[in-house]
Every structure is written in structure tokens, then in C-alpha cells.
Amino acid sequence: MAQQQNTTRTLRVIGGDGPVIDAVERVTGQAKYTGDLELPGMLVARVLRSPHAHARIAGIDTSRAEALPGVKAVVTHKDAAKVPIWGNRQRALNEQVRFAGEAVAAIAAVDEETAAKALPLIDVKYEVLPFVLDPEKALEPGAPQLFADGNLEGQPRVLIRGDVERGLAECDRVIERVYHTPTMWSGSMEPRAAIAQWEGNKLTVWASTQAPCRVQTNLTGQFNLPDSQVRVIASYVGGGFGTKSAAHVDETIAALLSRKARRPVKLQYSREEEILDSNTRFETRVYVKVGVKRDMTLHAMDVKAYINQGAYHVRLGGLGNQATHIYRIPHLRTVQYRVHTNVPNTGPTRGVGDPQETFAIDSALDEMAVEMGWDPVEFRLKNVKRNGDPIARGGSGAEDGRLVAQVTDRCLEEGAARIDWSRRSTLPGGGQTGPRARGLGVAVTERGNGGGLAGASVTVNLDGSVVVFYASTDIGTGSRTTLSMIAAETLGVPLASVRAVAGDTEVAPYDGGSYGNRTLYSTGRAVEAAARDCLDDILATAAPMLKASPAEVELGDAVVRVKADASRSLPLRDVMQRRGRSVVGDGSVTQSQAETNVERAAGAHFVEVEVDRETGKIRILRYVSAHDVGQPINVTVVENQIEGGTIQGLALTQAEELRFDARDGRCLNASFLDLKPPTMLDFDARRIEPIVIANIGEQGPYGAKGLGENPCHAGMAAVANAVYNAVGIRLRRVPFTRAEVLRALAEQRPASSRTA
Amino acid sequence: MADEDRDHSDLSVTRRAFLKGGALATGALSSTLIPTPADAQLPVATESDPRRSVVEMTVNGVAYRKEVPNRTTLLQFLREHLTLTGAKMGCDRAQCGACTVVVNGRNVYSCTTLAVEATGAEVLTIEGLAKGDALHPIQQAFIQHSGFQCGFCTSGQIMTTKAFLDRVPRPTEDEARRAMSGNLCRCAAYKRILESVMTASRLMQA
Numbered sequence: 001m002a003q004q005q006n007t008t009r010t011l012r013v014i015g016g017d018g019p020v021i022d023a024v025e026r027v028t029g030q031a032k033y034t035g036d037l038e039l040p041g042m043l044v045a046r047v048l049r050s051p052h053a054h055a056r057i058a059g060i061d062t063s064r065a066e067a068l069p070g071v072k073a074v075v076t077h078k079d080a081a082k083v084p085i086w087g088n089r090q091r092a093l094n095e096q097v098r099f100a101g102e103a104v105a106a107i108a109a110v111d112e113e114t115a116a117k118a119l120p121l122i123d124v125k126y127e128v129l130p131f132v133l134d135p136e137k138a139l140e141p142g143a144p145q146l147f148a149d150g151n152l153e154g155q156p157r158v159l160i161r162g163d164v165e166r167g168l169a170e171c172d173r174v175i176e177r178v179y180h181t182p183t184m185w186s187g188s189m190e191p192r193a194a195i196a197q198w199e200g201n202k203l204t205v206w207a208s209t210q211a212p213c214r215v216q217t218n219l220t221g222q223f224n225l226p227d228s229q230v231r232v233i234a235s236y237v238g239g240g241f242g243t244k245s246a247a248h249v250d251e252t253i254a255a256l257l258s259r260k261a262r263r264p265v266k267l268q269y270s271r272e273e274e275i276l277d278s279n280t281r282f283e284t285r286v287y288v289k290v291g292v293k294r295d296m297t298l299h300a301m302d303v304k305a306y307i308n309q310g311a312y313h314v315r316l317g318g319l320g321n322q323a324t325h326i327y328r329i330p331h332l333r334t335v336q337y338r339v340h341t342n343v344p345n346t347g348p349t350r351g352v353g354d355p356q357e358t359f360a361i362d363s364a365l366d367e368m369a370v371e372m373g374w375d376p377v378e379f380r381l382k383n384v385k386r387n388g389d390p391i392a393r394g395g396s397g398a399e400d401g402r403l404v405a406q407v408t409d410r411c412l413e414e415g416a417a418r419i420d421w422s423r424r425s426t427l428p429g430g431g432q433t434g435p436r437a438r439g440l441g442v443a444v445t446e447r448g449n450g451g452g453l454a455g456a457s458v459t460v461n462l463d464g465s466v467v468v469f470y471a472s473t474d475i476g477t478g479s480r481t482t483l484s485m486i487a488a489e490t491l492g493v494p495l496a497s498v499r500a501v502a503g504d505t506e507v508a509p510y511d512g513g514s515y516g517n518r519t520l521y522s523t524g525r526a527v528e529a530a531a532r533d534c535l536d537d538i539l540a541t542a543a544p545m546l547k548a549s550p551a552e553v554e555l556g557d558a559v560v561r562v563k564a565d566a567s568r569s570l571p572l573r574d575v576m577q578r579r580g581r582s583v584v585g586d587g588s589v590t591q592s593q594a595e596t597n598v599e600r601a602a603g604a605h606f607v608e609v610e611v612d613r614e615t616g617k618i619r620i621l622r623y624v625s626a627h628d629v630g631q632p633i634n635v636t637v638v639e640n641q642i643e644g645g646t647i648q649g650l651a652l653t654q655a656e657e658l659r660f661d662a663r664d665g666r667c668l669n670a671s672f673l674d675l676k677p678p679t680m681l682d683f684d685a686r687r688i689e690p691i692v693i694a695n696i697g698e699q700g701p702y703g704a705k706g707l708g709e710n711p712c713h714a715g716m717a718a719v720a721n722a723v724y725n726a727v728g729i730r731l732r733r734v735p736f737t738r739a740e741v742l743r744a745l746a747e748q749r750p751a752s753s754r755t756a
Numbered sequence: 757m758a759d760e761d762r763d764h765s766d767l768s769v770t771r772r773a774f775l776k777g778g779a780l781a782t783g784a785l786s787s788t789l790i791p792t793p794a795d796a797q798l799p800v801a802t803e804s805d806p807r808r809s810v811v812e813m814t815v816n817g818v819a820y821r822k823e824v825p826n827r828t829t830l831l832q833f834l835r836e837h838l839t840l841t842g843a844k845m846g847c848d849r850a851q852c853g854a855c856t857v858v859v860n861g862r863n864v865y866s867c868t869t870l871a872v873e874a875t876g877a878e879v880l881t882i883e884g885l886a887k888g889d890a891l892h893p894i895q896q897a898f899i900q901h902s903g904f905q906c907g908f909c910t911s912g913q914i915m916t917t918k919a920f921l922d923r924v925p926r927p928t929e930d931e932a933r934r935a936m937s938g939n940l941c942r943c944a945a946y947k948r949i950l951e952s953v954m955t956a957s958r959l960m961q962a
């Protein structure tokens with residue numbers, strides 16, 4: 001907010017570092033996650049899941065399960081409302097199942113053993129249908145159809161700028177490549193969990209969710225209730241990474257069971273269920289044509305992408321950020337086909353489509369730089385958008401805004417300096433002999449900051465202590481701390497006197513939730529506005545007590561004083577006692593449609609790898625992640641996010657691919673052991689160096705920007721580019737398994753001997 | 757796919773060793789490795805129902821005696837019967853470490869240990885680590901370094917650290933990395949977890 005930047009008041013709380021305010025709860029086991037909660041008389045739920053990738057339920061008989069002593073309720077598609085789950089095509093329970101693992105029925109019983117025993121007693125007659133797993137095959141004539149209106153979701157998404165055919169014809173060099181990322185796991189450590197309780201017509205759901213208000217909105221639709229009758233609470237959430245960013249079937253199933261059994265019901269997913277029935281990171285196949293002029297300018301780009309949305313989608317995969325927002329490209333066309341297939345649900349997962357798209361675009365640009373003999377950093381610096389450049393505000397692609405507070409160049413320059421980019425060999429392998437060769441790679445990324453409706457309220461109690469209420473959640477991003485810091489800073493009280501009540505729809509105004517770089521950026525603005533509202537009220541109350549006007553007094557360190565005469569002061573506590581009424585501040589904010597300045601947050605990743613030609617092993621020697629974070633609110637929180645996000649991005653290079661059996665469409669590796677998320681030994685985290693680029697933004701609270709997603713974007717591209725620089729092989733499909741590396745090396749050998 | 761295709765560890769520990777990761781370093785993981793004191797009583801099926809047993813164990817210094825179904829895991833016993841919910845269910849398959857507790861000085865995955873196997877044992881959970889309001893040095897170190905994000909893996913990380921540092925009080929960083937490799941952190945706060953373990957080692961010496 002412009003007003004902040006003009007103020008000369010130094011920041012007291014913001015910009016500090018140190019542990020999060022709920023650290024003690026988290027290291028003592030006192031933090032209660034949804035699965036830790038117990039309600040009197042609570043039942044345990046289990047879900048029966050389809051063994052078929054695609055089938056119609058011809059008949060379902062629950063009578064034997066219902067007859068088992070201890071079973072209190074069974075629900076099937078007949079019990080579910082014919083209302084899709086929030087933002088999805090899926091109902092809570094469907095008559096046609098579209099992936100192996102989809103919920104078919106659910107049971108609530110007195111204990112887990114009984115529920116497990118009852119599951120096989122449900123008699124389901126499946127009419128098995130043909131299935132399709134590949135997004136391009138799903139568009140072919142005669143492909144199995146998932147929905148009556150076909151497999152293609154809506155119209156292809158097309159963004160056009162300039163004239164791409166003409167642009168490509170004008171180029172001095174054009175290359176064409178295809179990049180592929182598979183369906184990948186993107187879950188969190190805490191599997192999904194939901195507890196539902198009805199009191200009359202009032203529904204309360206405790207859920208492990210990033211977005212309590214979205215879950216609330218969905219439940220009001222499912223049960224035809226007003227907002228006031230549905231309360232959703234998410235206190236501690238054990239990670240989300242996008243997979244919990246909207247309503248899902250689990251909350252509704254728990255509520256259906258609870259309504260039928262007239263008792264509270266807990267539905268806790270197993271790890272396998274979490275992998276199959278949450279959101280996965282969508283598969284992409286990206287065809288890229290890039291054209292340049294001899295003077296190093298990027299002149300035209302033509303992108304065609306197939307996005308495998310799986311059976312259902314919480315959100316449509318939107319590629320296009322990388323190409324449309326980072327680089328100046330006069331002639332650009334992106335066409336995206338969002339296709340349904342019989343693989344599990346897709347949805348937002350850290351970065352949504354940005355990691356996949358960064359892999360495609362920033363690999364292609366690297367290939368172009370190599371072809372032209374250009375330095376990849378210089379090539380990017382020449383073409384990245386700068387402040388003042390036109391940029392799209394919305395999803396249409398039309399460049400109707402103006403870029404501000406952008407430091408892509410600084411990210412590139414500081415990262416290059418840190419990793420000592422100048423030592424990079426321009427020849428792949430750089431004449432290195434022996435089995436191991438080292439190389440350097442770079443990739444650039446960026447993302448906007450979250451938006452939509454955000455809300456918060458702040459109460460200053462009679463003793464001067466402060467409570468902040470908001471309905472977004474702290475999924476591990478430290479937002480409980482950073483939002484409290486914003487309230488403390490704005491009010492002028494110590495952080496220790498602020499407590500945050502997060503994730504409860506009944507005590508806080510509507511807020512979109514915690515996803516898409518938005519908690520700090522959007523909810524944070526709401527908290528700032530609510531705290532400012534309180535401050536105005538407090539100053540107006542205190543001013544007459546100090547025989548001054550409100551404009552003449554200020555609040556700092558929990559003391560109200562006259563600016564011109566600090567000896568005239570009153571502790572906040574005394575002001576509140578004399579006032580005799582709490583102060584309540586409201587802060588609901590939304591993005592202004594009139595705002596044409598666009599601020600986004602860039603990042604540049606640099607990696608040095610060592611590739612073992614004999615084993616195919618890629619070792620990360622150094623990894624530099626430079627990120628624009630706006631004004632850092634808490635530097636420790638920022639670094640923790642960059643380090644963790646970088647490893648999640650690297651994880652995509654080595655594993656986490658969901659594999660499916662071509663014969664029956666079932667997932668082959670739905671376990672930690674087979675998906676192989678990184679352990680402490682997979683990447684040496686000591687070699688990851690965050691660079692926090694402080695760069696005061698224009699619109700976020702105190703100039704902060706959102707960060708959560710970005711560090712996960714660039715790993716695949718940066719590593720692929722470094723591997724090329726090390727040994728001259730181009731990896732265009734993730735994960736980069738040893739087998740894949742060895743195959744590429746083997747293909748390279750005869751080719752190079754031919755040219756030799 | 758072959759395990760070795762996916763091994764990107766710097767220390768060349770294979771994925772197969774991941775499961776044994778904690779075991780290699782700290783000597784415990786499989787419940788069969790829980791040392792049972794010679795005089796410990798074996799659990800007995802109750803007279804009325806052979807599918808239930810009486811389990812006796814000391815948890816965080818408190819003696820418990822409870823009759824439970826034989827199939828009850830130690831994790832279920834702690835969470836559901838004793839309402840000690842600090843240990844978490846991350847996989848229920850000995851693949852993540854979120855459920856780690858210390859049994860007779862060894863870190864074990866409580867999800868794949870039966871409660872009856874722990875009969876007669878001394879069990880320490882995250883809830884028993886602090887002395888009143890005084891946090892254990894390991895907890896202090898995890899706070900000092902922010903060795904977590906969402907905190908869901910943290911109880912397990914801390915309990916593995918406890919058993920490890922009791923056995924190896926002054927580890928090298930690489931020893932610590934191996935010891936901690938049986939505990940996944942999806943938020944990937946690994947750098948800070950390692951720093952926490954090393955600082956805890958120093959604090960515990962002091």
C-alpha cells in the first residue's frame with residue numbers, strides 16, 4: 001500500500017526473524033490436527049473404492065453391511081445430492097466411477113475393525129466400461145468417453161498475441177521440441193481427514209483443509225443450508241501443497257454418514273487413499289516452437305499443451321504464465337487442451353502448472369541458447385520483462401496492465417554471481433574426461449500473488465491483548481506468525497500480545513483460503529486493514545484522555561503517546577480499561593478492478609550437477625534459489641519456504657510419478673515406498689542456498705509478496721539444463737531416472753561418433 | 757522399476773536401505789528388535805476372549821494396564837487408548853516415521869509394532885519429553901532452527917533424534933543424516949532438521 005512506503009516510521013516487528021509463534025505446540029505434540037480430535041460417541045468411517053478405472057454401478061446392495069452389529073450407517077450414490085463438489089464435475093458419490101480408487105460407498109461404524117469388516121459386505125454390481133489414460137488418445141475418435149459432453153473440458157484455452165505464423169517466418173532460427181511431465185503425487189504428510197457433527201440442522205466439520213470457506217460453501221450446496229448453519233474448522237493442518245485447497249468428497253461423505261447415523265463421524269484417509277483420492281499434479285505434454293532473431297531477441301513462440309485433468313478436476317490446468325508473463329514475446333500463441341482421462345483427480349499442486357510449464361519453456365530456451373551459442377543468462381536478461389512493460393492482468397492474455405516492482409533481472413544477476421556462473425563451460429561437458437562431468441544450469445520462473453475476497457477481524461481486549469481472526473489456515477507456511485506480525489506492527493503492540501485464531505468460518509469473515517501465494521498477500525492485507533480499523537478507534541478513544549486530537553497521538557510498544565510530547569502517554573491497557581469496551585476492527589479487501597499496476601514475484605534457480613556417465617546418477621552439488629519476496633515479514637519463515645519448496649521441485653526430477661497399469665488402469669505405486677518422496681539422504685539440503693531478494697512491493701501488506709508456490713517451479717528445468725551442460729544429453733521427460741539418463745547417453749554415443 | 761534407478765542419495769544408501777535407515781544407524785525399527793527385559797511378562801490372552809490381551813507398559817513414566825484387541829498397534833494404543841496423539845499416522849506401513857516413539861531406548865515405528873509386543877516396555881513419546889514447562893534440549897533446538905514447517909512429522913523427527921543422540925551423543929553430520937533418513941518431512945525442512953539435531957547434541961552435552 002502506497003501509504004506505507006511514504007511513512008518514515010521504522011518497522012519494529014516486520015522484517016525480523018526467528019521461530020514461529022506456535023513453535024512450542026508443534027514440538028511438544030500439543031498441536032491438534034484433525035485426526036487427533038475425539039468427540040463423544042464418534043464413529044469411524046471407511047470408504048469402499050472402485051477396483052475399476054471406469055464403470056457404471058448397475059446395482060448396489062448394502063443390506064448385509066448394514067446388518068453387521070456395530071455398523072451405524074452406510075451411504076451410496078443414492079444418498080448423495082446431485083450437486084457437484086465445489087468447482088468440480090464430481091459428486092460426493094457417483095453412479096459412474098471414473099478412476100480406480102474412486103469412492104463408491106462409505107460406512108460408519110463403532111470402530112475401525114467393524115468398519116473394515118463391513119466394507120466387503122457391500123455388494124456392488126459394476127458394468128465395466130472401457131477406459132483411457134492418455135490425454136492425446138482420449139481426444140481421438142472412438143476413445144472411451146468419460147462424460148456425456150466428451151473428454152475435452154470446455155473449449156481449448158487459447159491466448160494469442162501478435163501473429164505467430166508471421167512472427168515465426170520472420171525469425172532467424174526456429175526450434176521445435178516436446179516436453180513431458182507425468183501425473184505426479186503432490187500430497188502432504190497429513191492424509192486428508194474430516195470430522196462431521198450435526199446438532200439439529202447445524203453442521204460442523206473439522207477438516208484438514210487449506211480453504212475452510214470453500215469447504216463451507218460446498219457443504220451449504222450439498223445439504224441446502226445457509227452459510228450460518230455450516231461451520232468449518234481447520235486448526236492445525238499438516239501440509240497441503242494445493243491438494244487441500246478446495247472442497248473434496250471426504251468432507252461431504254463424513255457429513256452424509258453423520259447425518260444418517262445421528263452421531264459424529266471421523267473419516268481419516270489412509271496413505272493409499274490420500275494418494276489416489278485427493279489431487280494429483282496433472283500430466284502435461286507441451287509442444288513448443290521458439291523463434292529468435294540473430295540479435296538475441298525472442299520473437300515468436302507457439303505452444304500447444306495437452307493437460308491430463310484425470311477423471312475430475314478441482315481446477316483446470318492453466319499453463320501460460322511462463323510464456324505470457326516472464327518474457328517479452330511479440331508473437332505468441334498458446335493453445336491448451338484440458339482432457340479428462342481415467343487417472344485420479346487433478347487439481348492445484350504447489351505451483352499448479354507452473355513447474356510443468358517452466359520445464360518446457362525454460363528447457364526450450366536453453367536449447368535455443370545452445371544452438372545459437374548464447375549465454376543462457378544473457379539470453380534471458382535480454383528478454384525478460386522489465387518494469388513498465390505491458391502485462392496481462394487476467395487470464396485472457398490481453399496485456400491490459402503495466403508491470404511494476406519486478407526484479408527478474410536482479411534474481412538472475414544475484415543468483416549467477418552466487419554460483420559463479422562465469423565458470424560455466426560453453427561446450428557440453430567442457431572437455432571433461434572420466435566418468436563424472438559437472439555442469440551448470442539456470443531457469444527463471446515467476447508467479448502472481450493471490451487474490452480474491454479476503455477477510456479478517458481483529459479484537460483488542462480490555463487488557464490490551466489482541467486476537468486476530470481469519471478463515472484461511474496455516475498449513476506450515478508460518479502464516480499464523482506473519483499475520484500476527486502484521487497486526488502487531490500495524491497496531492503498535494508487541495508480537496507476544498497477539499494471538500491468531502485461524503481457519504474457523506464461524507468466527508471470521510469470508511476468506512478464500514490458503515493457496516496460490518495468497519495467505520500473506522491477501523489475508524495479510526485484510527489483517528492490516530482490520531488492525532488499522534482498531535488503531536483508529538483506539539487513537540480516537542485515547543486522544544481526549546491525553547487532551548489531544550487523534551491525529552496528534554500514536555500507538556507504539558503498547559503505549560499511546562502524544563507525538564510532539566512523549567511525556568504525555570498512557571499504556572494501551574489503561575486506555576482500554578477506561579474505555580470499558582473491546583475494540584473490534586473489520587478488514588475485508590478485494591482486488592480492485594481499476595488497478596492496472598501488476599506486481600508479480602520472480603525467481604531464478606541455478607544448479608550445479610555432477611552426472612555419472614557410468615551409473616546415470618545426477619548429483620546436486622550446489623543449488624541457488626533467488627526469490628523476490630517483496631518485503632520479507634519473517635526472514636526465517638521465508639528461507640524455510642524457499643529451502644523446502646526447492647527440494648519439492650527437485651523431488652519432481654527424481655520420482656513421485658504415479659504409474660498406471662495399462663491393462664486395468666490401476667495405480668501401481670500408491671505408497672511412500674514406491675513414490676519415493678525425498679528423505680534427508682536424497683538431496684543434501686545443506687547445498688541449497690536461498691537468496692532472499694527484498695524488494696518492497698506496491699500492493700501487499702507492507703510491500704510483502706506471496707512466495708509459497710514459486711520455489712517449487714524451476715527445479716526440473718534448471719536440472720535438465722545443467723545435465724545438458726555437463727554431458728550434452730537433453731532430458732525432455734521427467735523424472736530423470738538413472739535408466740533415462742543412461743538411455744540418453746547411449747543414444748548420444750553413436751551420434752557423436754558419426755559427426756566426429 | 758529397479759530401486760537403484762531412483763537412488764539419488766549422496767551417500768549411496770539404496771532405497772532398500774531407506775526402510776532400514778533408522779535401523780542401520782540407531783539399531784531399531786522393526787519391532788522384533790525391541791529388547792525385552794528378561795523378566796518381562798509376556799502378554800496373555802484374556803480368559804474370556806483369545807482375541808484380546810492385557811497389555812502393561814510404562815508410558816512417559818506412568819504405568820498402564822489395559823485390555824486391548826491383539827491387533828492393536830502401539831500407535832493405536834497410544835493415540836486411541838491413552839489419548840496421546842503426539843505420534844502421528846502418516847502411512848501406517850513403516851514408510852514415513854511420523855509415528856516414531858522410543859521403546860526401551862530405541863526409536864521404533866509404532867504403526868508397525870503391536871501393543872502386545874511392547875508389553876513390559878518403557879515407552880517415551882513426544883508428550884513425555886519436556887520436564888514440566890522446561891523443554892527438552894532437542895525441542896529447544898528444533899525451535900531455535902525452525903526445524904519444521906507444518907509440524908506433522910515433527911514428533912517423529914524429535915523422538916528419532918532422542919534415541920539417536922542417547923546412543924551417539926556426538927555424531928557427525930553424515931551420521932545424523934543417516935540416522936534421520938527414516939523420517940520423511942514432506943515440507944522438506946531437512947536442512948533445519950539437521951541443524952536442530954547437531955545443536956541438540958551440543959546442548960545435551962552442556
Ligand code: FES
Nearest residue numbers: 846847848853867
Ligand atoms: S505411520 Fe508409521 S512409519 Fe508412517
Ligand code: FES
Nearest residue numbers: 905907941942943
Ligand atoms: S514439517 Fe511438514 S512434514 Fe515435516
